[in-house]
Amino acid sequence: MVVKQSSQVKNIKVWLLIYLLFICSVVYVSYSLNENPPHNTEISQGLFIASNAPTPSSIKEGEKVSITLPDMYTAKKLDVREGWYILPVPDVLLPNLKDKLALYVPKLSTNIEVYINHQWLGNGGRIDETASKNTHHPLVFYLDKKQLKDKGNTLFIHIKGGLPIWTYLSKVYLGDEKTITPIYEKQEILKVTLVIVITIGLVLTALFTLLFWFLRREETYYFWYFLAEILWATHDLKLFIKKVPFSNTLWETITILAIGWSIISFILFIHRYLLHYNKKTDRLIFLLGCLFSLPFLYQDITWITFYGYKVWLLFVATSGIYVFFFMLTNFKKTRDQTVLLMLMTGFIMLLFGMHDLLAVNAIILPSSPYLLYFSAILIVSVISSLLIRRFIENLKIVENYNDQLKWQVKKKQQQLESEYKKTQKLQEQQILNEERERIMRDIHDGIGGQLATTLAAIDSPDLTKDDIKDNLQLALQDLRLVIDSLDGDSQDITTILGTLRMRLGSLLEKADIKLIWKVQELPLLEEFGPENSLNIMRIIQEAITNVVKHSGATVLTISTYEEEKEGKTYSVVEVADNGCGIPENSTKGRGVVNMKRRAININASFKITSPKIKGSIIKLLF
Structure with a gap:
């Protein structure tokens, strides 16, 4: 017993080390890939004008606000979600630039259109009411040095955000193509490619889990885990899809509801996986989820963002804290390493989620990399392996039951065969005895009676030899009939x-x-x-x-x-x-x-x- 406890403590220490290394690796990789170009390529000073003018030349004179990039608050103060950033290009940048240049914007919301000296460079997609969503996409624009003047160059950036609070622009970098492109590609891998790979992994494991549920319908935790992963994958679509076929309001509603119900589904999954839970609490969480979802029916983007990020996610976070303490209590009672793994996984997911929530609400830099989707790697790895292990264990149990059943059936079959042989033997013996008795009775009634009559009549003076002969022939004939009855069909x-x-x-x-x-x-x-x-x-x-x-x-x-x-x-x-x-x-x-x-x-x-x-x-x- 002491050896077993020592082994469990050792395993726990190993897992704690693995989880700590995972957290450190995610933070290190995220922030290292979130690299910015050299300081001498940045453009950070300029003006902001609240205007919906389509081109720089059509901008009307209005209130100009001096800004320093990254700018997270100007649009919010002015209560606008569209405007122009006018950014003078420092002349000191020009001597260091080569022929092929790149203008790099690591973070923005929601889309921008860029001009250099009134010459159009490009945009991140549609700039109309259903603007393309580049919130999680870094943008790069390429140009020749010939497009620049010797001095007095100006960048005009037309920005359009979803809401004033989300209308922001990071620092802008102008440098050589060879310097800027590798940095942009790292950001693309971190913010887009990696998210796509993780989302595909979520969908595939969700479908795989759904197959388990079809095979074992009575074990409903497979279904809730499938639903949790699918909803999480739905939320992650927001991180890389630029164009959606419906309004921004509806898209924001779908994605924020998806992450919330994903957490609720995880809670219902954990309840059923660990078995020991209060069914009233389980139903209460589900009903509260439905109740807190109703306000999303009011489709106003300002309301959706306020309610979603201030109320809905607070409810979801509270539910996450509940399930954390639920697993902690369960672990204290059972000392089950499976519960510990899920507990640590949930803690990391909660930790990364809080980090992203701070970034979304601009409490920390909005340019900070999002970490929550990285926890999907851990969740898929840990929980999927636990589910597969339990599925295999259940199969082994079923196989063991089948083997036992086969053994019992075989044993019963042998007993039945033995009993049948005994019964058959007894029946054969009984039939043989009955047939023997019948033959004896037939002989007694037939030939026996005739022989007895003949024997009794021998002493009679009236009985002739012919009579005796006839009687004996009749007796012999009767005997033959008895024998014939035993043969043939x-x-x-x-x-x-x-x-x-x-x-x-x-x-x-x-x-x-x-x-x-x-x-x-x-x-x-x-x-x-x-x-x-x-x-x-x-x-x-x-x-x-x-x-x-x-x-x-x-x-x-x-x-x-x-x-x-x-x-x-x-x-x-x-x-x-x-x-x-x-x-x-x-x-x-x-x-x-x-x-x-x-x-x-x-x-x-x-x-x-x-x-x-x-x-x-x-x-x-x-």
């Missing part, structure tokens, strides 16, 4: 009758009775069995024996066919003769009674009739 009536024909044919020949065979194929009898086959054989045997002994017939007809009766189809076995017929009192004789009993045992209908002409007919219906 007991479900096929025609097969049963064919076997019987072979056994009783000699009896008919001795009695000089002609056999007419009209047997045709009949449907198979399901689950008929050897016992029922023997009963059919004995019924037909009894009928033939009666014909031979009592009818005096010369012709015996055995036929099979199908008969429709009351909407049902029956299979019929018929035994008919042309003898003297059956007297009425004979239908109650022992032989007929036995035939009826056997017919009942096999669920068949037994009928015996004696036509008026002559002969008798016995029918079995199945």
